[in-house]
Amino acid sequence: MSHDSDVERTEGDLRNTGMALKHERTWDYELDRIVEAVEERSAKKVGLQFPEGLKRRAGRVADDLRELLPADTNVLISGQPCYGACDLDTYMMRRTDVFVHFGHSPMKESEKIIYVPLFSNVDVTPIMEESLAELSDPDEQEAVGLVTTAQHMNKFDEMRSWLEDRGYAVETRRGDERLTHEGQVLGCNYASADVDADQILYVGGGKFHPLGLAMEHPEKKVIIADPVNNVVKIADTEKFMKQRYGAVHRAMGSEEWGVIFCTKIGQGRWDVAEEIVEENDDAYLLTMDEVTPDRLTNFGFDAYVNTGCPRITTDDGPQFKQPMLTPGEYEIAIGEKPLESLSFDTFHGTW
């Protein structure tokens, strides 16, 4: 059975992965590369990890691999939650001979891991054409910053040329070492937008990335060209800011704080977590991989500070019974910093 034959036009809840199936598409799972690695290493156990939005394809990819691989090869599929590059299934990585992580850029390099990027094949030019209405005329303002997400990275040169053909001076940079590609942004890192331009064109899906981008670069106009949902918008931080101020206010006066240290690769800010606990006798250090409402409820602290993924704090925050703050918001809530200092929580460097 081929994994290409039964692509459905269903639209799953892919908000968190940025991988929508709205457009019919064929992912390139790079099976040849996997088969080659299995042969080279005489691998007996092959582990596959898919983002949530593509887990439904796991059975088909396993079928294809079983056909291509020696009969005594075990194909394992990770059932751990996977929303991003940080969600590397390290248990599976340690216990398989070849471990394939689909859909995200590398967070940790290892000979054993094969990263299959699963680039989107959505055409980005129609939505870029629409975005011109929001971009300044190149005669008035030539410079435009250009950023995108991992799964549109394959079209980055095309995006740049397209803008240059229309008279723009395209400003890009690789960002810091947390980012793999020129012009790439993560939900927790916008260093690649730190360019000499007052307007930034973000080509990609989701609301989390452009919001963080606009928060991190408040002096710039952030134009969202979303080729997946086919919409052009200006990133508006106001509603988001209100939500965050609300959480900070609810957390003020909390007696006891749970301080979450996330154990996932790429999320461990030990110094940040330790400092909070050291300076506050009513703060307690909690370690966990997945941060969910259920896991916090039983502790019964009044409020939580999440030193792990900011997306959990800001996107999922409303699902939690108690207020959950970023480390910066915590400082505001306990009165160490003024309300005006509220900003988006970002990560730099790698772990």
Place this chain on the structure above:
Amino acid sequence: MSHDSDVERTEGDLRNTGMALKHERTWDYELDRIVEAVEERSAKKVGLQFPEGLKRRAGRVADDLRELLPADTNVLISGQPCYGACDLDTYMMRRTDVFVHFGHSPMKESEKIIYVPLFSNVDVTPIMEESLAELSDPDEQEAVGLVTTAQHMNKFDEMRSWLEDRGYAVETRRGDERLTHEGQVLGCNYASADVDADQILYVGGGKFHPLGLAMEHPEKKVIIADPVNNVVKIADTEKFMKQRYGAVHRAMGSEEWGVIFCTKIGQGRWDVAEEIVEENDDAYLLTMDEVTPDRLTNFGFDAYVNTGCPRITTDDGPQFKQPMLTPGEYEIAIGEKPLESLSFDTFHGTW
């Protein structure tokens, strides 16, 4: 602040831990033993892991330890789910100098781990007195098997003497190597009830343990003396069996199966999982630690076989959208075994 001063009369949802706070009680956290281990090993990081039902006490225990330990000691609290001995937080274990697991018997022995049993101080004799109405008269049937759970283990000798004083011949055994104590049962192992007696007295809370006990030993009468909920019952497997037959019937005819291999210590039945996948081209091996409805939903398989904790399959099963079966039930569903062979899934040995 003492952890003894503010015990509340609240009744939490402690079904899964068997640790109800219905009776006011003082747990002995054995802080001296922890402090001693920290001093011996000059530990800088101390990790604490509590069962769900006692997570609310974590802050108070941390307070007490912070007072007793050198100021530069970091106290970490595990936020991972913890329902039993298998839920050892191995991440925390590897990254702390002293790791304390509260409330369960050892599943894995290590110099670094301190197991604090947290024995219940509930008086067991009143409920044993009541259970006499269900036990045979010792003149007619002398032999009675006696089993209990980890947290009533401290009263085991008292239970035995109490029965002997009333003329019974108390039959006990240690069970297999999965069990730490004479007379102890786990939710997945009832080998200690394999004694020469037609009636078994189970002293303890919960419904899961006695149900498994009755399923595993259908020829014996299983009397439940529950000192926590203060009730005497006869284990009735009928309703449970109906539920399981229902799940098996719903799973029959499923095209694609997800076969869950649980990565927790003590739950990895690799051979069982591998065999199913090898013999069924439409079965796919999924590896995960926590088995939750959310994690399975995205895969979209028609039915699941859980080779991990039987409690998840049988207790939590109804929460899952698709039928989830034990390995034995799977064999019935695919027609390899007759319906009558349905039995409780148990674990033997250690991993």
